[in-house]
Amino acid sequence: xxxFEVVNNLFINIFNDPTINLLPNMQTGDIPGWDSFxxxxxxxxxxxxxxIRFRSKEIDAMRTVGDLAAAIELKLANAQK
Amino acid sequence: MMLGTFFTDVISRYPKNIALxxxxxxxxxxxxxxxxxxxxxxxxxxxxxxxxxxxERTLEEYIAIAACWISSKPYIPLNPxxxxxxxxxxxxxxxxxxxxxxxxxAYIIFTSGTTGAPKGVPIHQSQVAQYALAMQKNINPMAxxxxxxxxxxxxxxxxxxxxxxxTNGAKLIHVPNDKVVMAPRYVQDNNVTxxxxxxxxxxxxxRLGMMxxxxxxxxxxxxxxxxxxxxxxxxxxxxxxxxSKLLNLHGITEATVTDTFYEIDREMLNEExxxxxxxxxxxxxxxxxxxxMELFNPNSSESVDGVGELxxxxxxxxxxxxxxPDLNIQRFFDFDGKRWxxxxxxxxxxxxxxxxxxxxxxxxxxxxxxxxxxQDIESALRNVSKSDLVCAVPYPVLEDGTIEGLVGVIGKPxxxxxxxxxxxxxLPNILPSxxxxxxxxxxxxMPLSINGKVDFKAVQDWxxxxxx
Numbered sequence: 001x002x003x004f005e006v007v008n009n010l011f012i013n014i015f016n017d018p019t020i021n022l023l024p025n026m027q028t029g030d031i032p033g034w035d036s037f038x039x040x041x042x043x044x045x046x047x048x049x050x051x052i053r054f055r056s057k058e059i060d061a062m063r064t065v066g067d068l069a070a071a072i073e074l075k076l077a078n079a080q081k
Numbered sequence: 082m083m084l085g086t087f088f089t090d091v092i093s094r095y096p097k098n099i100a101l102x103x104x105x106x107x108x109x110x111x112x113x114x115x116x117x118x119x120x121x122x123x124x125x126x127x128x129x130x131x132x133x134x135x136x137e138r139t140l141e142e143y144i145a146i147a148a149c150w151i152s153s154k155p156y157i158p159l160n161p162x163x164x165x166x167x168x169x170x171x172x173x174x175x176x177x178x179x180x181x182x183x184x185x186x187a188y189i190i191f192t193s194g195t196t197g198a199p200k201g202v203p204i205h206q207s208q209v210a211q212y213a214l215a216m217q218k219n220i221n222p223m224a225x226x227x228x229x230x231x232x233x234x235x236x237x238x239x240x241x242x243x244x245x246x247x248t249n250g251a252k253l254i255h256v257p258n259d260k261v262v263m264a265p266r267y268v269q270d271n272n273v274t275x276x277x278x279x280x281x282x283x284x285x286x287x288r289l290g291m292m293x294x295x296x297x298x299x300x301x302x303x304x305x306x307x308x309x310x311x312x313x314x315x316x317x318x319x320x321x322x323x324x325s326k327l328l329n330l331h332g333i334t335e336a337t338v339t340d341t342f343y344e345i346d347r348e349m350l351n352e353e354x355x356x357x358x359x360x361x362x363x364x365x366x367x368x369x370x371x372x373x374m375e376l377f378n379p380n381s382s383e384s385v386d387g388v389g390e391l392x393x394x395x396x397x398x399x400x401x402x403x404x405x406p407d408l409n410i411q412r413f414f415d416f417d418g419k420r421w422x423x424x425x426x427x428x429x430x431x432x433x434x435x436x437x438x439x440x441x442x443x444x445x446x447x448x449x450x451x452x453x454x455x456q457d458i459e460s461a462l463r464n465v466s467k468s469d470l471v472c473a474v475p476y477p478v479l480e481d482g483t484i485e486g487l488v489g490v491i492g493k494p495x496x497x498x499x500x501x502x503x504x505x506x507x508l509p510n511i512l513p514s515x516x517x518x519x520x521x522x523x524x525x526x527m528p529l530s531i532n533g534k535v536d537f538k539a540v541q542d543w544x545x546x547x548x549x
Contacts, residue, residue: 028259035526036259040289043263056270059260060104 003050003076004069010045014038024066046072052079084187084206087213087248088150089114095224095250100147102271103140103255110250117148126154130183131175136160136234138258146234146243153206155186158234162531171199177404189403190237192334193530201403202334209240211396212337213248215370216241219342220275220302220328224250227299228275229267231256231282233531237334238307241277244338251275265291265321272299276322279307279533284314284469288494292321300325306332306339308534309438309456310363311463312355319350331365331436333424335412337397340372341365343435354464361460364434371396375421376428379442382414382421388439391428392421427454444537446475448484449515458489458516465507466491466499470527472540473518476548488544489518492527499523522547 001009008022015031015038028034046068047053052075062068096111108116120126132149134142136159149156157175159168171191187209191199216222222245230246230253232238246253254271256264265286268276276283276297283305286292300322305315310329319327327347332339343366355361368374376389398420401409412423427439440456447453458473470492475484489508491499501521508517528539 033526036262037285037289037526039259040262040291044290054266056256056260056263056267057105059263059266060257 003072004065006049007046007065007069007072010042010049014041014045022065024069025064027064042068050076052076083153083185084209084213084248085151085153087210088147091248091250098224098250099252100247101140101143101230101253101255103143106140108140108143113144113147114151116144117151120144120148121152126152130154130180131178131186131189132156133172133175134158134234136163138230138234138255140255142234143255147247150187150206150247153185155183155188155203156234157189157191158239160233160235160531162233163235167199171201174199174201174403182403188240190235190334200405200408202399203401203403204237204334204337204399208337208397208399209244211371212240212339213244215372215397216245216339217249218370220245220304222246222249222251222275226251226274226301227254227271228252228277229254229256229264229271229273231261231264231278233258235531237332237338238277238279241304241306241338245275245277262286262289263291265297268297268300274299274301276300276303276325278305280305280310280314281308281469281529281533283318287314287317287321292317294320295323297322298324302326302328304328304330305363306330309460311460311469312350312360312363313463313467314469315345315363316350316353319345319347329363329365331391331424331426331438333393333422333426335399335422336372336393336395336424337399340368340393340395340397341374341436342367342369359431359434359437361464362438362456364431364437365428366435368393368395368436373419374436375416376430377416377421377423379423379427382416384416388427388429390442391424391426391436393424394419394421398422446484448475448487451513451515453516458487458512458518461508461512461516462489462491462504462518462521464511465504468492468494468499470529470535472527472535472537474537474541474544476541476544486520487516487518488548489521490524490527490540490544491521493523493525520548 011020092110092114099107100110100113101108134156185206186203187206189201189203191201228246230242303325327345329343330339331341343364349360372395377392379390425442428436440454444455455473459471462471468491472490474488476488477485528536530536
């Protein structure tokens with residue numbers, strides 16, 4: 001499973017909706033109940049799942065699910081170096 | 082002293098200090114000044130007697146506010162969350178403003194009126210400067226300090242953030258609107274030294290697991306204002322920020338942001354439940370430099386002992402609402418040779434704690450012959466549910482206004498659930514029987530106002546729709 005698929009599963013758990021099928025350009029508001037409060041839950045769930053920590057500047061730059069998955073990939077790649 | 086003089090003095094003393102971090106950009110005081118000057122020279126800026134800020138919190142808007150401070154031109158902040166009709170109501174009120182009314186104003190913030198029509202609160206440059214001086218005495222901000230800018234420009238809490246940073250040469254970190262709940266992370270990554278927020282932001286951070294013990298060690302002062310600060314919230318925060326002074330301030334837009342100061346005694350926060358009833362809702366303390374306070378009967382200009390309406394006099398109090406003589410008669414009165422503002426907040430004075438919050442004058446109801454403060458019920462709901470987002474609603478209410486029952490509403494915690502039956506069992510231990518709500522309802526998302534406070538009217542409508 002790649003990071004994007006893992007993120008999709010996290011969304012399914014958080015929103016309790018097995019039909020969620022994320023697209024890279026989706027952002028806050030695109031799923032009912034997806035607000036800034038849920039964003040924190042999503043970010044914290046990703047941090048726990050991938051054992052990473054986002055810096056506030058990285059969080060600043062995230063707009064879409066694609067940005068989130070890319071930031072995760074980058075963190076994982078850097079960790080392997 | 083004018084705000085512009087204050088600001089330009091800071092710019093000349095700390096030109097290389099960073100005034101604002103906006104994403105990847107670090108804007109020093111000298112660059113902020115240069116950009117503000119460019120704007121001041123532009124035709125659009127000079128042609129208008131005031132500057133309307135759309136409230137997106139863009140870098141350009143920060144520069145526009147700096148330009149307004151420097152050139153003594155008022156700004157009028159809107160908010161993207163305002164409806165189109167609210168923006169139009171505000172803009173049309175500005176059409177009827179005479180040039181002399183704008184003279185030396187710093188800003189006009191529009192707050193919600195009870196009739197729903199926005200009411201303009203004009204605040205002078207000298208009043209903001211007076212506020213800056215009072216905050217210097219209380220907080221002693223320094224050029225080395227780092228603070229977050231998280232509040233909307235249409236909420237005067239943003240004035241506290243801007244004033245504390247920019248009249249002292251300190252650094253302000255912009256937190257984007259949709260990341261505000263992540264404020265603790267911004268504190269950690271930027272070594273923030275002064276925290277400023279409404280209490281509900283701190284309690285959200287805790288409930289989301291972002292503020293474990295000792296997670297905010299860089300904070301040296303933490304300021305709470307904007308709504309009642311309850312024991313649970315400040316206790317958790319005190320553990321997360323072990324090196325910080327903890328301060329509770331009363332505030333009202335009409336008296337330039339905040340007007341009291343209370344330093345919380347950490348010793349009083351040791352136990353899970355408050356050992357002293359004065360700390361169930363944290364005291365507001367004493368009026369700060371340049372402010373006078375008295376308690377009056379909410380319906381007359383008669384001074385009272387015990388619980389009364391908190392009224393304010395002094396240099397920070399606005400000259401009056403914009404073109405609204407009827408409201409000015411309701412909210413201002415003369416007593417003892419001074420002009421007083423009614424805050425609508427009830428308080429009681431204690432020699433030990435200063436002014437202590439006792440609810441809103443307009444949230445007092447009569448039920449079964451008893452006079453009840455809905456806030457007292459909310460305070461009990463907070464204690465038993467450990468949730469900060471609670472609301473007590475009179476329901477049902479007959480057409481003649483008679484209240485036939487009470488309902489408690491509690492925001493659902495993000496994780497787990499609350500047992501309503503257990504809550505209802507616990508309430509009679511802390512509330513008189515006539516104040517115990519007949520029902521307690523859980524709400525997935527507590528309706529909040531634009532400023533992040535519980536929207537009582539929306540909760541009332543939700544209860545009605547739910548129980549009809």
